[in-house]
Amino acid sequence: MSFLLMTVLVAFRVLGRNRMRSALTMLGIIIGVGAVIAMVSIGEGAKAAVQAQIASFGTNVITILPGSMTIGGVRSGHGGAVTLTIADMEELRKIPGVAEAGWARRDTMQIVHENKNWFTTINGVPPSYLVIRNWSLAMGDFFTQSDMDSASKVALLGSTVINNLFEPGEDPIGATIRIKNMPFKVVGGLAPKGYDTRGSDQDDVIFIPFSTAERKVMGTRFLGSIGSGFLSAESPEQMAPVIDEVIRMLRQRHKLRDDKDNDFTVFNQLDVAKIQEGTSDSMKLLLLAVASISLLVGGIGIMNILLVSVTERTREIGIRMAVGAKRWHILLQFLVEAVVLSALGGLIGVGLGVAGAKAASNIAGWPTIISGKILVISFGFSALIGVFFGLYPANKASRLNPIEALRYE
Amino acid sequence: MSLIVCRDLVKTYRLGEMEVRALRGISLTIEPGAFVAIMGASGSGKSTLMNILGCLDIPTSGTYMLEGTDVSTLGGNSLAEVRNKKIGFVFQSFNLIARTTARENVQLPLFYRGISSREQRTLALRALERVGLAEREKHNPAQLSGGQQQRVAIARALVTNPSIILADEPTGNLDSLASQEIMDTMTQLNREGMTVILVTHEEDNARYARRIVMVKDGIIQYDRPSSEMVGARLIPHEMSV
Numbered sequence: 295m296s297f298l299l300m301t302v303l304v305a306f307r308v309l310g311r312n313r314m315r316s317a318l319t320m321l322g323i324i325i326g327v328g329a330v331i332a333m334v335s336i337g338e339g340a341k342a343a344v345q346a347q348i349a350s351f352g353t354n355v356i357t358i359l360p361g362s363m364t365i366g367g368v369r370s371g372h373g374g375a376v377t378l379t380i381a382d383m384e385e386l387r388k389i390p391g392v393a394e395a396g397w398a399r400r401d402t403m404q405i406v407h408e409n410k411n412w413f414t415t416i417n418g419v420p421p422s423y424l425v426i427r428n429w430s431l432a433m434g435d436f437f438t439q440s441d442m443d444s445a446s447k448v449a450l451l452g453s454t455v456i457n458n459l460f461e462p463g464e465d466p467i468g469a470t471i472r473i474k475n476m477p478f479k480v481v482g483g484l485a486p487k488g489y490d491t492r493g494s495d496q497d498d499v500i501f502i503p504f505s506t507a508e509r510k511v512m513g514t515r516f517l518g519s520i521g522s523g524f525l526s527a528e529s530p531e532q533m534a535p536v537i538d539e540v541i542r543m544l545r546q547r548h549k550l551r552d553d554k555d556n557d558f559t560v561f562n563q564l565d566v567a568k569i570q571e572g573t574s575d576s577m578k579l580l581l582l583a584v585a586s587i588s589l590l591v592g593g594i595g596i597m598n599i600l601l602v603s604v605t606e607r608t609r610e611i612g613i614r615m616a617v618g619a620k621r622w623h624i625l626l627q628f629l630v631e632a633v634v635l636s637a638l639g640g641l642i643g644v645g646l647g648v649a650g651a652k653a654a655s656n657i658a659g660w661p662t663i664i665s666g667k668i669l670v671i672s673f674g675f676s677a678l679i680g681v682f683f684g685l686y687p688a689n690k691a692s693r694l695n696p697i698e699a700l701r702y703e
Numbered sequence: 704m705s706l707i708v709c710r711d712l713v714k715t716y717r718l719g720e721m722e723v724r725a726l727r728g729i730s731l732t733i734e735p736g737a738f739v740a741i742m743g744a745s746g747s748g749k750s751t752l753m754n755i756l757g758c759l760d761i762p763t764s765g766t767y768m769l770e771g772t773d774v775s776t777l778g779g780n781s782l783a784e785v786r787n788k789k790i791g792f793v794f795q796s797f798n799l800i801a802r803t804t805a806r807e808n809v810q811l812p813l814f815y816r817g818i819s820s821r822e823q824r825t826l827a828l829r830a831l832e833r834v835g836l837a838e839r840e841k842h843n844p845a846q847l848s849g850g851q852q853q854r855v856a857i858a859r860a861l862v863t864n865p866s867i868i869l870a871d872e873p874t875g876n877l878d879s880l881a882s883q884e885i886m887d888t889m890t891q892l893n894r895e896g897m898t899v900i901l902v903t904h905e906e907d908n909a910r911y912a913r914r915i916v917m918v919k920d921g922i923i924q925y926d927r928p929s930s931e932m933v934g935a936r937l938i939p940h941e942m943s944v
Contacts, residue, residue, distance in 0.1 A: 297814075297817055300814065300820065311802060609798070610801075612798075613800060615783065616786060617811050617812040617815065618786045618788070618816075619815050620783045620784070621780060621783075697759050700798065
């Protein structure tokens with residue numbers, strides 16, 4: 295053990311003699327490791343941000359829109375026909391694996407509070423909708439089923455709406471706002487969700503009971519038609535079977551012949567998540583490829599310099615052998631030099647990578663997550679590169695014939 | 704017990720199709736405390752003999768008993784161990800490691816013994832004292848004269864307290880004054896009981912030895928005490944370089 299320690303000390307001294315050369319040799323590893331860490335940190339940060347956005351939509355949510363839409367295509371006529379009803383949704387709620395069913399009708403309207411007004415989206419929803427879409431309260435209460443039954447004029451306000459209709463510090467609970475010149479009582483304020491995956495403000499919104507919206511605010515061609523339906527599945531695994539059953543049941547209820555297209559569109563948040571993850575995965579793969587190439591080049595650089603070093607120090611190797619160094623002593627010496635080079639490069643790379651990630655979040659404002667795991671892995675990997683690329687030159691050195699090595703000029 | 708007993712050492716090299724017979728049957732016995740000069744012109748086989756005696760190489764056939772142990776069939780690592788324990792080399796070109804201090808150079812054989820660095824340092828300083836260079840322990844080879852470098856090399860050979868000091872043309876790169884100093888050091892070491900084998904083609908140096916072994920064409924041409932040579936030419940006229 296003490297021999298290993300002394301060998302490490304010798305390696306540091308030998309590398310210290312050729313500082314410029316050692317630094318240049320390490321550069322490949324430094325860049326490789328630094329790039330890996332910076333990129334993974336930024337990637338993980340972006341992924342976490344996307345996941346948080348997706349979670350804000352609600353978990354395991356299946357969305358049903360009336361009208362048809364060709365997937366990934368040109369026809370996007372959903373919402374065009376009134377083909378989805380509360381009765382449909384009540385029926386779909388009975389599918390095994392469905393936890394909740396909710397629905398909404400929305401419209402954009404001017405709302406007024408005292409001398410302020412704001413143009414926003416009004417959603418008529420049952421209380422279950424708020425559960426499915428994962429809305430939580432910052433203040434006040436949700437409206438209730440009895441508000442639904444009596445079509446009460448009560449409203450829940452998103453935080454953006456509160457900020458625009460009320461003075462800072464003013465309590466909106468119990469205040470009266472006017473929609474279409476009708477007074478509504480504010481019962482609750484919603485906790486902010488931020489922007490969704492498409493970049494629109496989810497908090498710029500007002501919720502009122504569905505019945506109130508249908509009968510008093512938006513009007514309807516016939517009672518019970520809805521703008522969109524939402525189901526939440528009990529678990530992610532239930533999503534696919536539930537979707538299949540939704541399609542089957544809706545086709546049956548809408549009496550569609552086999553040769554007719556669906557008059558509704560079903561999609562789920564998982565699809566969105568998959569697209570997002572797919573993008574970030576292919577991005578990650580690309581970054582990994584760049585980093586691997588950089589590490590490979592760095593490793594080859596180490597091997598190259600070590601081969602030069604073996605040749606330069608042939609005489610020294612001969613002397614060491616003459617005074618009693620065994621093959622493994624020589625092998626270890628050069629291997630340790632390679633590992634010291636690559637591990638030192640790795641260490642500097644880790645430092646640079648962390649600094650780069652911090653700079654990205656401080657200067658560019660990107661969310662970054664630096665995980666200790668990736669630091670350890672990249673450092674360990676850089677040391678492994680030293681072993682791998684050091685083995686050939688070290689082996690070459692250890693196989694020198696002492697007589698010839700001593701005679702080498 | 705004799706220190707070195709060689710029987711019928713033969714060494715052949717293959718150079719492509721050709722077979723070169725460097726040693727063609729050498730038998731040699733050396734007692735502890737001897738001071739032997741091995742002489743011969745270049746190509747005579749004396750370097751090959753030195754490599755075998757120094758355990759840097761093994762013979763193609765024949766046996767080499769070093770302190771009662773047969774070392775003629777050992778593998779590389781065992782030979783390295785024998786070299787480390789029993790043989791101290793002194794080379795013509797000093798062979799010190801550059802940019803490494805005198806003391807660290809002397810320490811080198813101990814480095815491969817796995818003893819503590821404190822013990823290495825103590826032994827190395829003692830060896831440097833023996834060659835009169837203790838105060839130069841922190842100097843690099845480049846800061847030392849040729850004669851001083853060779854004395855550091857001698858200290859390195861001494862530091863393990865070996866059975867044999869094997870010196871290969873130790874004065875070949877030195878001026879006459881430094882040469883004499885080195886040969887005096889060798890003689891002094893021999894007086895203190897060290898077995899010294901000197902490989903040289905210089906008659907002047909061979910005179911310091913008490914026995915002369917002349918190698919020619921891979922065999923021993925003659926082997927006799929140097930006292931018989933006083934005043935005579937050591938090397939026959941037609942062989943002188």
